[in-house]
Amino acid sequence: MSCFDNLKYRFVRKAAGAVPKGFAACPPPALQAPPLTPQSPWPLRLLTHGLEGRAPVRFAQVKEEPATRAGDMEQNAQTPCLIARRMASVFALAMASMFAPATHALQVTDDRGVTITLPAAPQRIVSLLPSLAETVCELGNCQRIVGVDRYSTYPASLQKLPQVGGGLDPNIEMIVALKPDVVLMAKSSRAAERLEALGVKVFALEPKTHADVQRVILKLGQLLEVQDAQRIWRAIDAGVSAAAQSLPAKARGAKVYFEVNEGPYAAGESSFIGETLTRLGAKNIVPAKLGPFPKLNPEFIVRANPDVILIGQRSAGALMARPGWQTIRALRENRVCIFPTDEANVLVRPGPRMAEAARIMAKCLEGKSPAAGGKP
Amino acid sequence: MNNFLVRWLAVGGVLAALVLLAVGVCVGSTGFENLLTPLLNPLQDPGQTAMAQQIVWQIRLPRTAGAWAAGALLGLAGAVAQGLFRNPLADPYLLGSASGASLGVALALAALGGGAGMLGGGSTGSMMNGAVAVSVFSSSVWVRIGLTGAAFVGAVAAVLLTLLLSRGVGHTLRLLLAGVVVGVVLSATTHLVLLFTPDSLQAMQAFMLGSTAFVGWTSFSLMAGVWLVCVLAAWLLARVLDGLSLGDATALSLGLPVAPMRAALVAVLALATGTAVAQTGLIAFVGLAAPHLVRSMVKTTHAHLMLLSSLVGGVLLMAADTLARGLLAPQELPVGVLTAVLGGGYLLWLMHRGGRHSGGAA
Numbered sequence: 001m002s003c004f005d006n007l008k009y010r011f012v013r014k015a016a017g018a019v020p021k022g023f024a025a026c027p028p029p030a031l032q033a034p035p036l037t038p039q040s041p042w043p044l045r046l047l048t049h050g051l052e053g054r055a056p057v058r059f060a061q062v063k064e065e066p067a068t069r070a071g072d073m074e075q076n077a078q079t080p081c082l083i084a085r086r087m088a089s090v091f092a093l094a095m096a097s098m099f100a101p102a103t104h105a106l107q108v109t110d111d112r113g114v115t116i117t118l119p120a121a122p123q124r125i126v127s128l129l130p131s132l133a134e135t136v137c138e139l140g141n142c143q144r145i146v147g148v149d150r151y152s153t154y155p156a157s158l159q160k161l162p163q164v165g166g167g168l169d170p171n172i173e174m175i176v177a178l179k180p181d182v183v184l185m186a187k188s189s190r191a192a193e194r195l196e197a198l199g200v201k202v203f204a205l206e207p208k209t210h211a212d213v214q215r216v217i218l219k220l221g222q223l224l225e226v227q228d229a230q231r232i233w234r235a236i237d238a239g240v241s242a243a244a245q246s247l248p249a250k251a252r253g254a255k256v257y258f259e260v261n262e263g264p265y266a267a268g269e270s271s272f273i274g275e276t277l278t279r280l281g282a283k284n285i286v287p288a289k290l291g292p293f294p295k296l297n298p299e300f301i302v303r304a305n306p307d308v309i310l311i312g313q314r315s316a317g318a319l320m321a322r323p324g325w326q327t328i329r330a331l332r333e334n335r336v337c338i339f340p341t342d343e344a345n346v347l348v349r350p351g352p353r354m355a356e357a358a359r360i361m362a363k364c365l366e367g368k369s370p371a372a373g374g375k376p
Numbered sequence: 377m378n379n380f381l382v383r384w385l386a387v388g389g390v391l392a393a394l395v396l397l398a399v400g401v402c403v404g405s406t407g408f409e410n411l412l413t414p415l416l417n418p419l420q421d422p423g424q425t426a427m428a429q430q431i432v433w434q435i436r437l438p439r440t441a442g443a444w445a446a447g448a449l450l451g452l453a454g455a456v457a458q459g460l461f462r463n464p465l466a467d468p469y470l471l472g473s474a475s476g477a478s479l480g481v482a483l484a485l486a487a488l489g490g491g492a493g494m495l496g497g498g499s500t501g502s503m504m505n506g507a508v509a510v511s512v513f514s515s516s517v518w519v520r521i522g523l524t525g526a527a528f529v530g531a532v533a534a535v536l537l538t539l540l541l542s543r544g545v546g547h548t549l550r551l552l553l554a555g556v557v558v559g560v561v562l563s564a565t566t567h568l569v570l571l572f573t574p575d576s577l578q579a580m581q582a583f584m585l586g587s588t589a590f591v592g593w594t595s596f597s598l599m600a601g602v603w604l605v606c607v608l609a610a611w612l613l614a615r616v617l618d619g620l621s622l623g624d625a626t627a628l629s630l631g632l633p634v635a636p637m638r639a640a641l642v643a644v645l646a647l648a649t650g651t652a653v654a655q656t657g658l659i660a661f662v663g664l665a666a667p668h669l670v671r672s673m674v675k676t677t678h679a680h681l682m683l684l685s686s687l688v689g690g691v692l693l694m695a696a697d698t699l700a701r702g703l704l705a706p707q708e709l710p711v712g713v714l715t716a717v718l719g720g721g722y723l724l725w726l727m728h729r730g731g732r733h734s735g736g737a738a
Contacts, residue, residue, distance in 0.1 A: 263587075296707060303404075
């Protein structure tokens with residue numbers, strides 16, 4: 001088997017039975033040991049580097065041309081096996097080109113219903129959505145990300161990568177220059193068509209609800225050929241449940257208002273934030289029928305009179321000064337959780353940190369719910 | 377005959393505003409409802425009465441009245457612009473003054489560390505240490521006055537830039553072209569400023585679509601005060617507009633100090649636009665449609681035209697705001713979208729009905 005280079009390995013793995021005996025018996029030249037690059041098929045790395053499927057060191061991103069490798073082989077092959085090996089190489093190359101895409105190609109369908117075909121799991125990934133970058137990292141493939149949007153700041157290692165604009169206004173040229181195998185982005189971004197026209201593979205996902213997050217994790221697991229991606233969802237799910245159980249019964253049932261933006265735009269019951277709040281036993285004043293993030297009449301909030309308000313630090317400044325808001329119970333009794341920007345980022349990203357978000361919100365509810373006797 | 381009509385129109389405008397005020401107070405987050413019963417019978421259900429008082433006095437009244445004041449300012453600005461530039465197409469938007477005002481607001485917010493939403497906020501915050509971020513929807517008096525000042529400066533600068541580019545008001549086509557160019561460049565600059573302050577991006581976007589959601593008594597008082605000043609000034613300066621409508625030479629031969637009066641009118645235009653934009657964001661079409669609506673009903677002097685157009689503008693925006701709240705309650709439509717649909721639709725109808733009623737300076 002070691003007769004064959006990295007490229008042919010893929011074919012041989014599938015069609016080992018078809019290889020004539022003699023070829024495999026050739027003495028392996030030292031050079032033929034498959035060098036470990038991020039381009040190596042993952043099962044190989046899995047064998048050599050443990051179950052994580054994660055290379056311990058980040059290898060240089062060498063893209064080796066099959067032609068060069070064939071040349072190397074000729075130079076070093078000084079055994080009588082030369083012809084046989086050449087034949088094998090030609091044969092294997094031909095077979096590989098004929099069958100490899102058909103037998104090994106990775107086919108995954110994204111949230112637009114578009115199926116992309118990749119020769120192998122992508123090694124160079126550009127992500128244009130913070131929650132997707134977080135998920136890729138959570139799947140143990142952070143080192144494959146080569147570019148992110150300007151809002152992807154977690155995990156910290158992403159901050160060192162080139163920033164390619166925002167999700168809605170990405171720098172197409174920069175993305176193309178990064179030569180990504182695949183670009184991950186939100187379904188709503190217009191950039192997808194442009195990138196596809198330039199020959200870049202686009203995998204569009206739209207995490208909006210808890211169910212979406214689960215689906216997105218599984219799809220990314222498929223794309224990255226990570227086994228048991230489901231475990232990440234199970235961890236999130238268990239984390240949210242644990243946060244809910246940690247809440248004393250008295251802290252449940254508070255009427256809450258979660259403001260995402262000063263429109264005022266609220267997080268309704270049907271948003272992922274609302275779903276978490278519901279699981280924490282809170283009563284969202286914004287019913288599901290209004291949609292995930294409706295722009296509300298401020299009067300609606302005054303009238304609903306929430307017990308607790310959850311809001312990001314940046315929009316919280318003028319809360320008391322809003323016309324008529326002084327009588328809202330949450331403001332009267334100082335039951336407002338103002339999240340610093342770091343925490344706010346955790347709360348508004350439908351990704352692997354949703355369990356952490358649930359813990360943050362549970363802490364808030366425990367401290368501020370009226371019935372829990374939280375400090376007023 | 378004309379004066380009689382003008383008087384009746386003015387009375388009609390005020391009456392319509394009062395009726396709409398009453399309607400606006402009854403339209404809220406649950407659609408149309410009667411809050412007068414709990415207000416007038418406090419003994420029946422004290423809790424309900426307190427809630428009704430709160431909602432009527434603190435939210436609906438200032439908001440509805442604020443919509444009227446903003447519309448009145450825009451209507452006045454439109455009439456002034458059309459008279460000043462002798463052009464029925466002139467309006468606060470076409471002259472770039474609204475774009476200038478919103479650029480002023482954006483710059484002021486960027487300098488003060490802008491109010492923001494959570495979904496957009498991704499950068500490391502400079503306001504992390506407890507400092508209160510200034511919000512575009514803030515109700516603090518000083519913030520409102522500061523933003524109004526910034527909007528006024530922006531509006532003046534934009535109008536002057538337009539005049540400079542068009543080399544005076546003599547050439548209509550050049551004036552409009554310059555106004556469009558200035559408007560586009562300034563609104564692009566606004567977006568550029570927002571791009572560098574991503575924290576204020578979402579709040580500003582909601583603001584730029586036009587919003588009366590957080591108009592309180594502070595904003596209303598400010599707009600009402602400025603409106604009084606502007607209407608008075610416009611009334612006193614109206615003679616020059618009447619003179620100008622016959623040409624520069626005629627105006628000069630009447631012994632009017634044309635240049636200083638023109639400058640004063642530009643200031644009125646910028647002050648009215650800037651104040652309205654700083655409180656309620658970009659609300660299109662009121663300034664353009666109001667004077668045309670008045671002209672389609674009565675031919676009169678500029679003093680009357682400006683007053684009536686102001687009243688009509690107020691009624692128009694008030695109606696749009698009430699609809700914006702009521703149509704999707706408890707969700708809201710951006711009021712600017714509704715004024716564009718209503719005002720644009722009416723203008724189209726006027727044009728369709730025949731040029732002789734709608735076109736031309738009065």
